[in-house]
Structure formats: C-alpha cells, structure tokens
Amino acid sequence: MIIDPQSSKPIFEQIANQLRRQILSGVFKPNESLPSLRRLAKEIRVNTNTVQRAYDELSREGLVEARRGAGLFVIDADANSPSTKSEDRLSKELQKAIARAVEASVSPQRIRGIFRDALEVQLSKAQK
Amino acid sequence: MIIDPQSSKPIFEQIANQLRRQILSGVFKPNESLPSLRRLAKEIRVNTNTVQRAYDELSREGLVEARRGAGLFVIDADANSPSTKSEDRLSKELQKAIARAVEASVSPQRIRGIFRDALEVQLSKAQK
Amino acid sequence: MIIDPQSSKPIFEQIANQLRRQILSGVFKPNESLPSLRRLAKEIRVNTNTVQRAYDELSREGLVEARRGAGLFVIDADANSPSTKSEDRLSKELQKAIARAVEASVSPQRIRGIFRDALEVQLSKAQK
Amino acid sequence: MIIDPQSSKPIFEQIANQLRRQILSGVFKPNESLPSLRRLAKEIRVNTNTVQRAYDELSREGLVEARRGAGLFVIDADANSPSTKSEDRLSKELQKAIARAVEASVSPQRIRGIFRDALEVQLSKAQK
DNA sequence: GTGGTCTAGACCACA
DNA sequence: GTGGTCTAGACCACG
Numbered sequence: 001m002i003i004d005p006q007s008s009k010p011i012f013e014q015i016a017n018q019l020r021r022q023i024l025s026g027v028f029k030p031n032e033s034l035p036s037l038r039r040l041a042k043e044i045r046v047n048t049n050t051v052q053r054a055y056d057e058l059s060r061e062g063l064v065e066a067r068r069g070a071g072l073f074v075i076d077a078d079a080n081s082p083s084t085k086s087e088d089r090l091s092k093e094l095q096k097a098i099a100r101a102v103e104a105s106v107s108p109q110r111i112r113g114i115f116r117d118a119l120e121v122q123l124s125k126a127q128k
Numbered sequence: 129m130i131i132d133p134q135s136s137k138p139i140f141e142q143i144a145n146q147l148r149r150q151i152l153s154g155v156f157k158p159n160e161s162l163p164s165l166r167r168l169a170k171e172i173r174v175n176t177n178t179v180q181r182a183y184d185e186l187s188r189e190g191l192v193e194a195r196r197g198a199g200l201f202v203i204d205a206d207a208n209s210p211s212t213k214s215e216d217r218l219s220k221e222l223q224k225a226i227a228r229a230v231e232a233s234v235s236p237q238r239i240r241g242i243f244r245d246a247l248e249v250q251l252s253k254a255q256k
Numbered sequence: 257m258i259i260d261p262q263s264s265k266p267i268f269e270q271i272a273n274q275l276r277r278q279i280l281s282g283v284f285k286p287n288e289s290l291p292s293l294r295r296l297a298k299e300i301r302v303n304t305n306t307v308q309r310a311y312d313e314l315s316r317e318g319l320v321e322a323r324r325g326a327g328l329f330v331i332d333a334d335a336n337s338p339s340t341k342s343e344d345r346l347s348k349e350l351q352k353a354i355a356r357a358v359e360a361s362v363s364p365q366r367i368r369g370i371f372r373d374a375l376e377v378q379l380s381k382a383q384k
Numbered sequence: 385m386i387i388d389p390q391s392s393k394p395i396f397e398q399i400a401n402q403l404r405r406q407i408l409s410g411v412f413k414p415n416e417s418l419p420s421l422r423r424l425a426k427e428i429r430v431n432t433n434t435v436q437r438a439y440d441e442l443s444r445e446g447l448v449e450a451r452r453g454a455g456l457f458v459i460d461a462d463a464n465s466p467s468t469k470s471e472d473r474l475s476k477e478l479q480k481a482i483a484r485a486v487e488a489s490v491s492p493q494r495i496r497g498i499f500r501d502a503l504e505v506q507l508s509k510a511q512k
Numbered sequence: 513g514t515g516g517t518c519t520a521g522a523c524c525a526c527a
Numbered sequence: 528g529t530g531g532t533c534t535a536g537a538c539c540a541c542g
Contacts, residue, residue: 010532036514047534052516060188062244067261069303069514069541075241086232087242090225094246097221102254104214108247113148113189114215115243118222119236126230126258130510132364133452136265136540138517164529175453175519180531197526197529236260264516266540276497303542317497342488343498346481350502353477358510360470364503365449369459370471371499372446374478375492382486420537436539453518453537519537527529 003044011046015054023063023074030076034064131172139174143182151191151202152212161199162192259300267302271310279319279330280340289327290320387428395430399438407447407458414460418448 001018003011022028037055041048055072058064065073101111129146131139150156162168165183169176183200186192192200229239257274259267278284290296293311297304311328314320320328357367385402387395406412421439425432439456442448448456485495 012532037516038514047536048515049535050533053532055515062241066515067542068267068516071514071542084234086229086234087238090229090234090239091242091246093225093228094222094243095250097218097225098246098250099253100221101214101218102250106214106218107190108251109188109190110215111218111247113191114219115222115247118219118226119239119243120263122223122226122230123236123258123260123263125227130358130361130364130507132507133518134364134368135504135507136269138264139452140517141264165531166529175521177520178518181517183530194530195527196531199529230258233258236258236262240262268540306541309540316493318491318493319497342485342490343494346485346490346495347498347502349481349484350478350499351506353474353481354502354506355509356477357470357474358506362468362470362474364507366471367474367503369446370475371478371503374475374482375495375499378479378482378486379492381483421539422537439538450538451519452539454520455537514541515539516541517537517539520535522532522534524532525530 001040001044003046012050012053012057015040015044015046015051016057019054019058020061020063023058028074030074032073034072034074036071129172131174140178140181140185143168143172143174143179144185147182147186148189148191151186156202158202161201164199257296257300259302261302268306268309268313271296271300271302271307272313275310275314276317276319279314284330286330289329292327385424385428387430396434396437396441399424399428399430399435400441403438403442404445404447407442412458414458416457418456418458420455 001015003014005011007014019028019034028034034055035043037048037051041051044051055064055066058072059066063075065075067073098111102108106114129143131142133139135142147156147162156162162183163171165176165179169179172179183192183194186200187194190203192202194200226239234242257271259270261267263270275284275290284290290311291299293304293307297307300307311320311322314328315322319331321331322328354367358364362370385399387398389395391398403412403418412418418439419427421432421435425435428435439448439450442456443450447459449459450456482495486492490498
C-alpha cells in the first residue's frame with residue numbers, strides 16, 4: 001500500500017483505489033478479512049478517519065460489508081444469486097422498476113437513495 | 129430543522145433527510161444556494177464536519193452540486209420535472225416489491241444484495 | 257423477527273422494539289417465558305450480549321421479569337388489564353403534548369429535561 | 385476513587401455511586417466534563433465497558449449527558465427551569481398526564497418507555 | 513478490539 | 528468567504 005501525501009488525489013481515495021484493486025484481483029478472498037481500521041491506519045500512518053472514509057466508499061459500492069464489532073468482509077458474490085421464489089420474484093420486480101427508472105434517466109445515485117428510503121420505510125413498518 | 133442528538137439515527141442523516149425533503153418539496157429552488165456549511169453548522173449547533181457529511185450524501189444522490197468557493201446549488205432537474213414523476217413511481221414500485229419480500233421474510237441483507245445486482249444489470253444493459 | 261444489521265438503529269433496540277410490541281399485542285402471554293437468550297441469539301444470528309441488552313431494556317420497563325435459572329417471564333399486569341388502558345391513554349396524551357412542543361420548536365433535549373422534572377415531581381408527590 | 389474488586393457490590397455500581405456523590409457535592413461543576421471513558425478506565429484499572437456501564441447509569445438518572453464526540457457533561461439544573469410559554473405549557477401537560485398514570489399505578493419505568501416512544505414518533509413525524 | 517459517529521480545530525484550493 | 532480534506536481524540540454499539 002503506497003500513499004503519496006503530496007498527490008492532489010485525496011488520501012482516502014488512494015487507499016480505496018488500491019483496496020478495490022486488491023479485492024477485485026482476489027488478494028482478499030470473499031467472506032473474510034481486510035485489515036482493521038486502526039491497524040491499517042497505523043501501518044500507513046494516517047488518521048483512522050481517513051481509512052474509515054476509504055472503507056466507506058467500498059461499502060457504498062457493495063464490494064465489502066462492515067459487520068459491527070467484527071470487521072470488514074468481502075462480499076460473497078455467489079451469495080447474491082437469487083434462489084428462493086420470493087427472492088426471484090423480488091429480483092424480477094426490482095429489475096423492471098429500475099429499468100423504467102433508468103430509461104427515464106433517473107441517476108443511479110438517486111435510484112440508490114430512493115431504494116434506501118423505501119427499504120427503511122418498509123422495515124420500520126414491519127417492526128410494528 | 130430539528131436535530132435530536134440523543135437519537136440513534138446519526139445527526140448527519142437527520143440533516144440530510146430534512147434537506148432532501150425540503151429540496152424535493154421546493155423549499156430550495158433549483159440553481160440557488162443552500163445555507164453554507166459553517167452557517168448551517170452554527171445554526172443547528174453541530175460541527176461543520178457533520179453538516180459536510182450530510183451535504184456529501186445529497187451530492188452523491190445528485191440532488192445538489194457543490195461549486196468550490198461558491199456554495200451548494202440545487203440541481204436543475206427540478207422539482208416538477210418529469211424526472212420527479214419517475215422517481216415517485218420508482219419509489220412506489222420499490223415500496224411494494226420490498227414490502228412483499230419483507231413479508232416473505234427475506235432478510236434486509238439479501239434485499240440489498242438483490243437490489244445491487246438488479247441495478248448493476250440494468251445499468252450495464254443501458255450502456256449498450 | 258426482522259433484524260437489519262446495517263440500520264443506524266442499534267440491533268438491541270430493534271430487538272427490544274419488536275419484543276415489546278409482541279408482548280403488548282399478546283403474542284407472548286403473561287406468566288410465560290420468552291425464548292431463551294441463546295436460542296433467540298442463535299435464531300437471529302446476533303451475539304448473546306446483544307439479546308441480553310434488549311432483554312435488559314424490557315426488564316427496566318417492567319414488561320418482563322427475569323427469574324434466575326428459569327427464564328424471562330412476561331409480567332402479570334397483562335395486556336388486557338386496566339393498566340394497558342392507562343398506558344394507552346398516557347401515550348396519547350404525551351403524543352399530543354409533545355407534538356405541540358415540537359411544533360413550537362422546543363428542542364428534544366429540553367423536552368426530555370422537562371419530562372424528567374415532571375416525572376420526578378409526580379413521583380415525589382405520590383410518595384406522600 | 386476507590387474500587388474494591390472483592391465487594392459484592394458490582395464495580396460499575398461502586399464507580400457510579402462515587403461519581404454521583406462527587407457530582408451532587410459539586411466536585412464536578414455543571415456544564416463541563418468528567419474524565420473520559422478510557423482515561424478513567426485506565427486510571428482505576430478496569431475495563432472500559434465497566435466504566436461505560438457506570439456512565440450509563442448516571443445518564444439514565446439524568447445527572448449527566450453524553451455529547452457524542454465531546455464527552456460527558458454534568459447537567460445544568462438551572463437550564464431545566466421552564467421559562468418560555470411553550471415549555472411551561474408542556475410541563476403542565478406532562479405533569480397532568482403523568483399524575484394520572486401514576487395514580488393508575490403505571491410503573492415509572494413504563495412511563496419512561498412510553499415517553500421515549502412518544503417522543504420518537506413525534507420527531508420522526510416532524511422530519512417529514 | 514472493531515466499525516461508526518462526532519467534535520475541535522487545522523490547512524488547502526478556489527472565488 | 529466557500530467547500531474539501533485531514534488529524535487527534537472522544538463516545539457508542541457490538542463481538
């Protein structure tokens with residue numbers, strides 16, 4: 001991991017880029033690991049917040065998943081293949097809805113935002 | 129703007145949520161500025177970083193655009209454009225689909241995974 | 257029982273909320289046990305400490321009672337007792353009063369402070 | 385601060401008791417600090433979780449208030465004296481509602497739980 | 513110990 | 528003055 005503090009590219013971006021490459025090239029295997037926030041921060045001598053921000057990026061991209069109290073885990077792509085009927089149905093419905101939105105040139109970011117909202121609403125309803 | 133520092137919901141999220149609502153409902157008009165980082169921070173008595181993070185969210189979602197040295201501007205794809213209708217529709221469709229999945233006890237994790245997949249598929253299709 | 261590990265709402269709170277609702281709505285009958293710590297923890301795949309904390313909340317609220325070596329028992333002041341009516345009434349009255357205060361932009365902090373004071377006053381009066 | 389690990393009294397309770405006494409006797413003045421979790425934990429050689437639990441007690445009692453990222457602050461009793469009309473009104477309404485509930489022998493814990501719920505509901509409504 | 517959120521205060525590039 | 532990045536160090540939820 002090489003950091004250039006002088007670069008115009010933000011440090012957190014440099015970190016994210018290198019981790020992304022390592023994940024995609026299989027240096028980090030699905031379903032475990034990635035160095036802890038504090039360990040990596042110490043190692044490359046930057047603040048934990050900076051590493052945190054890099055991890056945040058990867059989370060947002062869906063490459064990695066943070067489990068509170070446990071660590072950062074590389075997402076297992078296989079686990080994402082729909083299998084049960086409910087999931088299959090959900091997948092198809094989402095595909096359709098998203099397709100229409102994309103067609104109407106709603107930005108991917110907005111789609112994500114709307115999805116997050118929708119999920120949250122449904123989960124809180126379900127809790128009652 | 130109501131902030132509850134004791135809430136389990138992060139402050140930056142509370143801010144982002146309220147701003148998002150205000151933008152979509154037209155309180156802030158397209159092509160003009162939101163309150164500056166420091167002004168808003170002072171007003172609601174939180175750290176500038178916290179407001180920054182909220183602004184970051186809205187940027188990512190494509191609702192606003194930051195112009196360095198100038199301020200935050202509401203994106204022109206404005207509140208009454210066809211795009212809003214599309215987003216409304218998308219929101220409703222996602223709500224329904226997710227509600228059914230939750231009912232069928234698909235885990236939030238899986239729902240997110242399936243959504244990510246679906247979005248990716250649609251985006252790559254759209255590129256062709 | 258639906259758990260969303262990614263939610264900003266703490267897991268123990270999600271668990272407590274759902275159990276509370278189930279108790280109040282009569283899914284769990286008075287004088288009998290809730291699922292054991294370890295069983296529930298295993299079922300929803302969280303750490304026993306997390307479930308423990310949720311049970312702790314319910315204990316504090318007086319909804320359940322832990323009997324060492326036996327389990328968690330729903331308190332007898334049961335779901336259809338006059339007490340529930342009182343609670344319902346209290347809930348509605350608090351809702352109204354708080355709504356007005358929020359409307360008048362009293363901060364959540366102040367509302368909490370005022371509530372604490374009011375409760376203390378009433379309790380000390382009751383002691384006489 | 386004196387800790388007796390052999391005592392039957394839980395350590396977190398010993399800590400809480402001593403802190404409480406110090407606060408009430410004015411060793412710690414309103415509106416400022418209290419040693420940080422980790423500092424106190426190190427000083428008296430106990431786990432941070434234990435100190436955490438003691439602080440938790442004091443929070444619940446309304447003696448101190450945790451401000452995220454800043455520290456633990458002694459509540460300013462004066463700041464709790466109602467002054468504006470809205471707060472006055474709120475106070476009276478809460479008094480009445482609570483008085484009735486106490487009369488109907490709703491436990492203080494339940495009252496607190498119901499209040500928390502009610503506040504949360506109103507705040508989330510206000511956000512929309 | 514691990515990730516997440518927050519504060520205080522700093523420096524930078526840009527207008 | 529604006530937004531953007533960074534550090535140091537705090538509490539919080541969780542395993």
